[in-house]
Amino acid sequence: MLHNRRQLLSLLLGSALLPISCAAQPSRHGHLVIIGGAEDRQQDRVILRRFLSLSGGKNARIKFITAASGFPDVSWASYQAVFADLGATDCELVPLLTRDDASNPEVIRQLAEADGIFMTGGDQNRLMECLWESPAAKAMHRAFHLKGACIAGTSAGAAVMSRQMLAQGSVKPNPEKDLVQMDIGLGFIANAIIDQHFSQRQRLSRLLSALAQRPDLLGVGIDEDTALVIERGQSIEVVGRGAVTLVDPRKMQSNFDLISSEEKLEMLGLQLHLLPAGHRYVVPSTLKNNKKQPTALWEALYLLAQTGPMRD
Template identity: 35%
Template sequence: MKLINIANILFIFTIMFSCKEKASNSTANQQSIEALKIVNKPKGKLFIIGGGKRPKEMIKELLTTSNFNNEAYLVILPMASQEPDSTIYYASKQFEELGIDSKKIKGFNFEKNKENKVWLDSLKQAKIIYISGGDQVKFMDVVLNTPIYDALHEAYQNGTTIAGTSAGAAIMSEKMITGNEYKHKEYTGDFRTIEANNIEISQGMGFIKHAIIDQHFVKRMRMNRLVSIAIEHPNETAIGIDESTAIIIEGDSIKVTGLSQVIVIKNPKKNLKIKEGLLGADQLELSVKLPGSRFTF
């Protein structure tokens, strides 16, 4: 009887030590994952403009946000535009009006040369990379699966501020609004319905992982589109940025700046109802953020 008791006790101790070791290993693994997240956290910032006119104060804030100094330079990427040379000229002019030496401003149209090593190296060292408006799909057609994509991510990881307006705002998220509708092929700029399987989404740059960006938002009355996106993509925060307005993302902090509002829609309950092609959902969360407001995804 004693032998049986001793055997049972030894068995219990073995189980206890085994469980303790597994728990210890589990904790160590979790700590490794958290450490990896910290290591991979970008040092750069995002300055995402909703399109329209760019007030001088906003561009000044972009320069301040990036810690732009006499040793720094900025790069303009015009590949979303149908007139890239004009885009570079007018964007450069606005920076020059704020006192930036023209020698510190570079414009690279990678549409003509996707593997220009000098340009790629310059991208990685730029203090600011500014992505113009135009057509976000056109921009991604030039950049996706190329060394340009990799150079942009390397720059962001190492401390570059990535700025973009209009199309340059749309490309910031991993899931990108293309501007097209599946059910209404002719583009009008109006989004008159909240329908299932209608808003076209494609791959963006992925600087933002858990949000989808819309632009020109209040000015062009794009609420229907953003509501559709929030319902059908419940794991993403849907963010609509108005014209002459921007969000500044640094780590987990998001700040609104500029002249108008930012609309934030979430679907935390992951509700999704479809009836005869129409989308429905309960308990969506909607916020209207004013300049100076801060929030997180």
């Protein structure tokens, strides 16, 4: 399955914002909550509270997918306790651990009716083995695009948000050709590649290595206990205690096509933006009136706010 998805991936084309202070009221545009992993579950739980709020509050129908985890029962028990403590009244584990489960009519019904869907951490390849081009994945898209549901993922659950997914890759001091392997994710994000545990695991070089392969896409590195919140077509917000690193390679010059595998990459003209927690950026009707911030930032954030098409 992974090999087939890589073949398909090779054929796919990668398909003035005004900063204001933090919390916005939920709407039904549809939200993505993309978490860098290790989110706080014991103290303020800011990110999980925001997910619950964006899903519709304490009475929202929240569904959990633990297929990425090597210990799905343990993962579910942890989140079940946290959300019960937050006052959530309708949390349910989706029985989705295998490829066959992703075609189960009950699984499809649960996901299609959800107000919020949360994908836990683990291994993104394990998760996509279950979900790739499945009826369950299409039900998630219907919930997001047609109902305005909130889709969240932490760690591996964050990696699968993009259509072009960073499947695996080691961390080295400098970017190298073919340091990472790409695969196909769920496609809620159309114009970016997501990496998680970003600052804590020093993953800038591997994200840059991925962008050398796909310079048409943005690179998004999300720190632990930090979430990138995207309100579809409307705004970008960073929640938690870290930052989001946004790398724009679209005007880059690279030696990728001239060197051999594992040789060092030259990458000239990259744009890098650091978005700290506590900032929100609203997509405006025009970029021309923005005098305070770099146009390159607003263009990149505009692309990031344009989510992928519904897959059905």
